[in-house]
């Protein structure tokens with residue numbers, strides 16, 4: 001059984017069909033990059049995977065179960081920008097993720113729990129290269145550092161799936177290279193299943209284990225909303241990475 005199964009998924013808004021008949025099976029630990037023209041429904045697909053929206057038709061299964069109706073800790077997400085809280089320090093931005101699920105019942109973390117949360121957040125921030133910036137505020141960080149923070153914020157909840165929507169699109173090319181390195185290191189270490197949307201085709205080809213191309217196959221000029229995008233190409237990439245992953249999955253399933 002696949003870790004994630006997308007079975008005949010359609011998404012429409014009013015009379016506009018955005019996605020039509022998507023079928024996809026992804027194993028745990030795969031790193032899928034998603035490309036396609038602007039407006040073809042890539043972000044919509046990520047929202048469906050996140051559980052922020054429910055498909056008009058079809059279903060998405062995670063480990064054989066239909067997705068919860070709301071996002072939960074099993075899936076983390078990083079957007080192109082603005083996903084960090086400007087009024088919180090770097091450290092508190094990450095600690096907050098551990099506090100929020102409890103805050104409705106228990107209020108803020110206190111005492112040892114608080115100390116543990118801060119320690120976990122600090123370790124993760126070291127890992128993403130923000131060990132020197134715990135007390136800074138987002139406005140004091142460069143774009144690349146803000147995205148490192150956004151990644152730490154997503155990872156602190158130990159998700160099984162990481163969704164990235166053009167996370168490096170606003171960064172300079174040099175910094176983007178460093179971020180690729182970081183992401184690959186984190187992926188190798190955590191064995192997360194990753195879905196990453198990018199408008200940079202070379203990023204799409206170089207980064208993942210699998211490239212998914214979204215495209216509208218059918219177009220009716222008289223009814224622009226009549227048809228949606230499908231996954232038109234599903235291309236295996238980077239055989240070294242895939243083989244390493246397959247070997248590891250084989251070893252753990254024995």
Ligand SMILES: Nc1ncnc2c1ncn2[C@@H]1O[C@H](COP(=O)(O)OP(=O)(O)O)[C@@H](O)[C@H]1O
Pocket residue numbers: 013018036037038039040041042043044045
């Ligand atoms: N909540 C929504 N309500 C109505 N239309 C939407 C909504 N979300 C997305 N769309 C439309 O769906 C299409 C796909 O959008 P999107 O998924 O953002 O594309 P992409 O990420 O590939 O650029 C666009 O035409 C957009 O206007």
Ligand SMILES: [Mg+2]
Pocket residue numbers: 042043044165
């Ligand atoms: Mg988008």
